[in-house]
Amino acid sequence: MTTFARIIENPSDAPVSGGYRVDISRGQNIGRVSSEWFSRPDDERFLSLPDLHDHVRSRAEHSTTRIVESKSVRVEARSDNPERLALMVPGQDEPIAPTHWSFGQLCSLVGAPASYLRGLPAALAGINMQHGLLSHRSEQMKLYEMKGERSHLMAATGSDYGRIFDKELVEAIMNIAGNGTGDTRWKVPGVLDWSSMRHNPYIDVTKDTTTLYASDRDVFVFLVDDTHPIEAGKLPNGDPDLFFRGFYAWNSEVGAKTLGIATFYLRAVCQNRNLWGVENFEEINIRHSKFAANRFAHEAAPALAHFADSSTRSFVDGIKQARERIVAPKDEDREDFLRKRGFSKAETGKIIASVLAEEGRPPESLYDFVQGITAHARSKTNQDARLEIEGKARKILEKVN
Numbered sequence: 383m384t385t386f387a388r389i390i391e392n393p394s395d396a397p398v399s400g401g402y403r404v405d406i407s408r409g410q411n412i413g414r415v416s417s418e419w420f421s422r423p424d425d426e427r428f429l430s431l432p433d434l435h436d437h438v439r440s441r442a443e444h445s446t447t448r449i450v451e452s453k454s455v456r457v458e459a460r461s462d463n464p465e466r467l468a469l470m471v472p473g474q475d476e477p478i479a480p481t482h483w484s485f486g487q488l489c490s491l492v493g494a495p496a497s498y499l500r501g502l503p504a505a506l507a508g509i510n511m512q513h514g515l516l517s518h519r520s521e522q523m524k525l526y527e528m529k530g531e532r533s534h535l536m537a538a539t540g541s542d543y544g545r546i547f548d549k550e551l552v553e554a555i556m557n558i559a560g561n562g563t564g565d566t567r568w569k570v571p572g573v574l575d576w577s578s579m580r581h582n583p584y585i586d587v588t589k590d591t592t593t594l595y596a597s598d599r600d601v602f603v604f605l606v607d608d609t610h611p612i613e614a615g616k617l618p619n620g621d622p623d624l625f626f627r628g629f630y631a632w633n634s635e636v637g638a639k640t641l642g643i644a645t646f647y648l649r650a651v652c653q654n655r656n657l658w659g660v661e662n663f664e665e666i667n668i669r670h671s672k673f674a675a676n677r678f679a680h681e682a683a684p685a686l687a688h689f690a691d692s693s694t695r696s697f698v699d700g701i702k703q704a705r706e707r708i709v710a711p712k713d714e715d716r717e718d719f720l721r722k723r724g725f726s727k728a729e730t731g732k733i734i735a736s737v738l739a740e741e742g743r744p745p746e747s748l749y750d751f752v753q754g755i756t757a758h759a760r761s762k763t764n765q766d767a768r769l770e771i772e773g774k775a776r777k778i779l780e781k782v783n
Contacts, residue, residue, distance in 0.1 A: 401575065401582030402611050402624050404649040406658035407740050408753050410772055411760050414644075415604045415630055418595055419655040428594040429587050431552060431562035434603070438548040438596055442635075444529045448473070449541050452492075452518035457508040467504050467511070469535060471525065478527055480535040483599055483636060487538040492518050526636060536598070537636035544674030546641050548601040551633045554683040558690040559605055562594060563587050568690065570594065571606040571628070574650040574658065581626075581650040583608040593630075593655060599638040604630035606651065612694050614701045618741050625649055625661065625697075629689060641668045643682055645689045647697055662697055663776075704749035704779060711746055719751065723774060733758045752779050 428434040448471070456470040458477070467485070468477035480488060489496035492514025499507040526537035526545070559568035570593050572583035583606075585591055593604035606628040613622040625647040633641040643666045649659025666685055668677050710716040720730040737745040737754040745751050752775045759771035 401572065401578075401580035401584075402608075403578070403580050403621060404574070404624055404659065405617050405621075406574070406579070406649050407757065408623075409649060409659035409661045410657075410663065410756055412646075412657040412660050412663070414657075415593060415651075416654050416656045418602050418604075419593065422595045422597075424589050426595050426597045427589045427592050428596065429563070429589070429592055431556050431559060431594060431603070434562075434594045434596055434601070435549060435552045435556060438552055438601055441528065441598075442547045442549045445536070446527050446529065447524060447545065448527070449522055449524050452515045452521055452523055455515050455523070457512045457515065459504040459508055467508050474527075474533070476533055478525075478533045478535045480538075481598070483638065484526075484535040484538050487637065489514075491523060491538060491540070539637050539670075542672045543637065544670050544672050545635055546633060546668070546670060546674050546678050548596065548633050548635050550675075550678065551601060551631055551641065552603070554678075554686060555603055555605070555631060558687055562603070562605055567607045567610055568605045569608070571604070571651040571655075572608050574652045576652070581608060591653075599636055600632060600634040602630065602632045604628070604655070606648070608651075612647070612698065614698045615705060625659070627689070627694070628657070629686065631686070637670060640670065641674070641678060641682065642666060643686050645686075647694075661701070662779075700779070701749065704752065705747050707748045708746050709748055709751070713744070716745055723778065725755075725774075729758060732761075748778060751775075 428437065450471050454472050458468055458470065459466070466479065468479055470477055485500070486496040488511065489499055492511065494510060494514050499510060502510070522541040524537075524539045524541050524543050525535060526539070528534045528536050555562070558566070560566040563569055569583075570587045570591065572581055572585050573591070574581045595602045606626050608626040608628075611624040611626055614625055615623050617623050626649070627645075628648050628651075629643060629645045631641075631643045632639060644663065645665075646657075646663040647661045648657050651657060666682050668674055668682055710719045716734055717727075717730050720733060721727070725733065733751070733754040734744055736757040737743075737750050740753070740757065741750065745754050755775040755778070756772060759768045759775070762768040762771065
């Protein structure tokens with residue numbers, strides 16, 4: 383491997399105490415993982431992939447799925463709690479208690495306002511729900527039930543809903559990441575030390591640091607390969623520009639969200655799990671439609687495995703080419719380059735100024751402009767505006783080859 387692109391293959395080569403010095407002023411800042419980390423209670427946090435898998439597998443093993451005629455479902459107030467509703471479905475002797483989530487899905491299926499029905503006495507809400515089920519135009523529903531001391535309705539969807547179980551996603555991740563805590567190169571990420579600007583990959587996995595989550599609605603996993611940094615060129619001061627590979631994946635077997643996998647290169651992860659210095663962000667989404675399981679088996683799972691095992695050469699070469707491709711050697715060229723790509727005169731000035739501040743010189747190469755544009759995007763508090771600007775930077779980088 384050339385001196386331009388170097389991967390540290392042996393984790394023992396890493397400076398355990400100091401970590402790897404990184405420059406997070408470049409690339410995107412992504413807060414998706416931080417949002418998950420911030421919102422998860424302790425009982426939704428897991429310390430290893432096997433623990434997470436045991437949880438979601440048990441859920442799947444104690445569940446059943448059935449398709450029923452809407453008009454055959456009977457809604458009634460529960461005998462032990464007249465303020466709560468229960469469902470009686472064909473082939474089920476005991477009543478099924480809807481969860482907050484599945485009640486909302488039932489309301490959506492029959493076209494009833496969930497917030498209004500939740501405010502009614504149970505008996506009256508049941509009458510309205512029953513009327514909706516009897517007049518449900520699509521006629522059939524797919525019910526996802528959880529067995530236990532009391533059966534619960536976890537989800538109510540259309541009959542063509544293609545369920546991908548949370549355990550299937552976790553199993554696909556375990557195939558490449560083992561326990562997710564260090565028996566392979568893929569692991570729960572370390573932490574950026576803001577005082578030294580070093581990313582230390584070696585931390586204890588605790589409830590506070592883990593990035594392995596599951597609730598009764600979903601599963602979310604974020605892992606990195608932060609013991610094998612990728613050197614992709616040099617910083618202005620001569621230090622190596624280091625990256626790590628990372629991905630996060632999510633799913634909801636009850637229909638709360640699509641299945642998705644995002645892959646990227648990043649420079650650091652801070653304590654509250656924000657991703658810093660992200661480059662080459664790519665995302666796959668699969669809706670839970672009729673053939674969702676086949677799409678997961680033939681698209682998402684192989685894509686994840688390919689990213690985990692693929693060479694980083696294309697990423698490194700892309701950055702090298704972007705750095706070497708001079709597109710604006712003069713001041714008027716710089717303004718023209720940005721204005722032709724949809725930036726206003728004021729935005730153009732800010733982008734050029736950001737490169738001057740960070741690099742000590744005006745932008746000349748494609749990579750200079752991409753870094754300036756993403757720096758400008760980080761200044762936007764509105765997420766849609768930030769994503770729009772980052773999208774322009776991504777299009778510029780995609781044209782390198």
